[in-house]
Amino acid sequence: MEDPNLTTGPGSDVDSTRDSSTAQVRQPVDERLQKLLDKALYGGGHPSAQKIRNFLNGTWLGEPLHVVLKDVPVGAWTVAMVFDALDLVFNRPEFARACETSIGIGLVGAAGAAVTGLTDWSDVDPPARHVGLIHGLLNLSGAALFATSLFLRKKKSRATGRIAGALGYVVMSYASHLGGKLVYEHRVGVDRTDGQVFPEQFAAVLPETSLIDGKLTRVTYQGTPILLVRRGDRLFAMAETCSHFSGPLSEGKLEGDTVVCPYHFSRFALEDGRVLDGPAVHPQPCLEVRTRNGQIEVRHAPAPS
Numbered sequence: 001m002e003d004p005n006l007t008t009g010p011g012s013d014v015d016s017t018r019d020s021s022t023a024q025v026r027q028p029v030d031e032r033l034q035k036l037l038d039k040a041l042y043g044g045g046h047p048s049a050q051k052i053r054n055f056l057n058g059t060w061l062g063e064p065l066h067v068v069l070k071d072v073p074v075g076a077w078t079v080a081m082v083f084d085a086l087d088l089v090f091n092r093p094e095f096a097r098a099c100e101t102s103i104g105i106g107l108v109g110a111a112g113a114a115v116t117g118l119t120d121w122s123d124v125d126p127p128a129r130h131v132g133l134i135h136g137l138l139n140l141s142g143a144a145l146f147a148t149s150l151f152l153r154k155k156k157s158r159a160t161g162r163i164a165g166a167l168g169y170v171v172m173s174y175a176s177h178l179g180g181k182l183v184y185e186h187r188v189g190v191d192r193t194d195g196q197v198f199p200e201q202f203a204a205v206l207p208e209t210s211l212i213d214g215k216l217t218r219v220t221y222q223g224t225p226i227l228l229v230r231r232g233d234r235l236f237a238m239a240e241t242c243s244h245f246s247g248p249l250s251e252g253k254l255e256g257d258t259v260v261c262p263y264h265f266s267r268f269a270l271e272d273g274r275v276l277d278g279p280a281v282h283p284q285p286c287l288e289v290r291t292r293n294g295q296i297e298v299r300h301a302p303a304p305s
């Protein structure tokens with residue numbers, strides 16, 4: 001889904017004070033590609049497009065599906081390299097067959113990893129967006145080299161096929177290194193609410209009269225932002241920073257008993273923080289909330305047993 005707020009959000013590389021035509025000209029290639037991809041994935045707003053995106057993001061899994069699928073090509077192509085080496089040393093047809101089968105399995109896994117990776121990348125902000133693009137292009141190149149390798153092996157050009165496979169493995173390894181950078185350095189796919197400190201005992205955070213019905217309200221507890229919502233006689237409290245990319249949920253939209261993030265439109269249930277629509281995959285931590293002596297008090301909700 002195209003996000004109009006991205007140009008003014010954190011990490012934005014477009015100066016919003018300039019006229020839109022200038023900004024358009026100066027948009028980096030990765031940003032233009034991302035917008036095109038986002039439009040294609042959103043499917044013109046068709047309701048099933050969001051469901052497909054949720055599936056590909058891994059909203060149902062509680063972690064990015066890409067992280068699971070990417071292990072298939074990495075593992076299969078590593079095994080292929082081992083069988084290739086064994087074939088080279090012992091010249092046995094079963095090693096050659098095992099190598100080809102492993103390359104084939106890796107190619108199937110790579111297709112799944114590519115589709116899920118592209119879906120995740122369509123909602124990644126700079127500077128990770130640029131790294132993600134290089135990561136994806138290298139992975140595509142690695143897969144193309146392995147496909148060439150398999151083709152050459154089938155055509156009995158085993159020596160050339162070996163070179164293509166070895167090159168593919170080198171390219172894939174560097175792409176994996178960039179994948180690690182995306183997670184450990186840029187925290188893509190990591191729960192952004194992790195490590196936030198919420199009160200263990202009930203603590204007052206706002207006078208009861210200050211919370212307006214139906215208004216997303218941000219309060220803080222020892223520097224940690226908390227989202228408060230009143231819906232009639234019900235009160236809700238959850239982490240205010242979005243688990244996806246730290247979007248400020250208090251600046252999002254209240255839709256029934258759900259809140260929609262202003263950055264990439266993930267939707268969370270107010271009641272238990274579960275993700276109803278991605279790209280977020282991690283639920284929002286929820287807090288217990290009550291009123292005492294005219295104050296709204298919150299505390300960390302114990303994890304369900």
Ligand code: FES
Nearest residue numbers: 242245247261264
């Ligand atoms: S920051 Fe991306 S959906 Fe909230």
